[in-house]
Amino acid sequence: MDLECCSYYLQLPLLTCCLFLLYSIFNVFAAARSCGSGDDQLAPRSYPVVGCLVDFYRNRRRLLGWYTALLAASPSQTIVVDRLGARRTVVTANPANVEHVLKGNFGNYPKGKPFTEVLGDLLGGGIFNVDGEMWYRQRKMVSHEFSARVLRETDSGRGDVVGVDLEGSRGARVLHAALCETMRLYPPVAWDSKHAAEDDVLPDGTRVGRGDRVTYFPYGMGRMESIWGPDAGEFRPRRWLALPRDGVSPFKYPVFQGGPRTCLGKEMAFVQMKFVASAVLRRFERRPVAEGSPVFVPLLTAHMAGGLKVTVTRRRHRQQNGTCER
Numbered sequence: 001m002d003l004e005c006c007s008y009y010l011q012l013p014l015l016t017c018c019l020f021l022l023y024s025i026f027n028v029f030a031a032a033r034s035c036g037s038g039d040d041q042l043a044p045r046s047y048p049v050v051g052c053l054v055d056f057y058r059n060r061r062r063l064l065g066w067y068t069a070l071l072a073a074s075p076s077q078t079i080v081v082d083r084l085g086a087r088r089t090v091v092t093a094n095p096a097n098v099e100h101v102l103k104g105n106f107g108n109y110p111k112g113k114p115f116t117e118v119l120g121d122l123l124g125g126g127i128f129n130v131d132g133e134m135w136y137r138q139r140k141m142v143s144h145e146f147s148a149r150v151l152r153e154t155d156s157g158r159g160d161v162v163g164v165d166l167e168g169s170r171g172a173r174v175l176h177a178a179l180c181e182t183m184r185l186y187p188p189v190a191w192d193s194k195h196a197a198e199d200d201v202l203p204d205g206t207r208v209g210r211g212d213r214v215t216y217f218p219y220g221m222g223r224m225e226s227i228w229g230p231d232a233g234e235f236r237p238r239r240w241l242a243l244p245r246d247g248v249s250p251f252k253y254p255v256f257q258g259g260p261r262t263c264l265g266k267e268m269a270f271v272q273m274k275f276v277a278s279a280v281l282r283r284f285e286r287r288p289v290a291e292g293s294p295v296f297v298p299l300l301t302a303h304m305a306g307g308l309k310v311t312v313t314r315r316r317h318r319q320q321n322g323t324c325e326r
């Protein structure tokens with residue numbers, strides 16, 4: 001064996017040891033970051049430089065499910081998604097945090113330029129897409145259009161058309177409960193983000209830096225056992241009938257957001273949904289064409305991938321004399 005060859009055989013174990021050592025240090029560091037050093041809720045696996053890019057990429061087609069699982073496992077129902085090339089994002093399903101962002105420290109959490117600039121061409125300077133003084137003035141101006149009186153008039157007009165009482169009756173309360181339950185599991189706005197104007201600390205201790213994105217997550221919140229109990233994943237409209245009259249806190253169920261920027265069309269949306277449900281469901285039976293669950297797509301507002309194809313048949317009407325006709 002010549003000298004060169006001998007030194008090669010000596011170097012190989014040394015190199016292996018070095019690599020192993022480096023790998024161990026890397027893992028310890030990564031584990032420390034994913035388990036939370038200081039921030040308890042750093043749940044996605046995070047590595048130096050790239051952050052949680054690898055996990056994010058792996059889960060990019062199932063972000064709703066991934067975030068929901070991470071949030072459920074996080075002690076404070078908050079996670080920090082920090083990956084190379086993207087803004088640091090705090091995702092929370094913690095009602096105290098949601099209340100803080102949407103109400104308590106509302107002024108520090110505008111939609112922010114990253115949102116309003118992207119949607120500027122589509123929404124212009126309308127109420128959906130402005131912050132600060134411009135938003136406040138528009139909100140004051142349009143609030144009247146959504147006043148209780150205007151809505152009552154619309155409601156009674158529509159109720160007359162379909163021949164049902166859209167408020168008050170037991171049927172109407174059950175329908176209301178079914179709609180709330182549907183939107184609990186499939187909220188039309190699955191997630192919604194604000195951008196911090198200044199550094200802040202959320203009620204659960206999560207640090208927020210100036211410019212960070214803070215996302216409250218109605219989809220995940222609808223599935224948190226910490227909010228809804230062990231049957232959180234089940235469709236059970238009855239849970240709404242058992243609630244007190246003023247319902248559930250908008251910070252536990254932020255489907256229509258909460259605080260000063262609460263959806264102005266909430267009542268109108270319920271009137272429309274009840275109108276459609278009464279007009280269509282009473283007369284027609286629908287059966288999904290495909291088996292299995294449709295895929296929920298959370299874009300600006302949610303929809304079902306490829307739509308929901310159904311077979312429609314006219315229901316038999318019960319006549320006054322008790323016989324039925326097609």
Ligand code: HEM
Binds near residue numbers: 255264265266
């Ligand atoms: C089920 C149906 C609906 C849902 C789930 C919903 C949900 C929401 C949410 C989450 C926001 C907050 C968006 C944000 O600030 O980032 C919002 C805002 C708003 N919604 Fe709705 N919405 C619904 C229907 C409607 C309807 C039918 C109207 C009007 C007739 C309406 C009018 C508004 C307005 C004007 C705002 C802006 C409020 C503000 O920025 O001060 N919404 N909605």
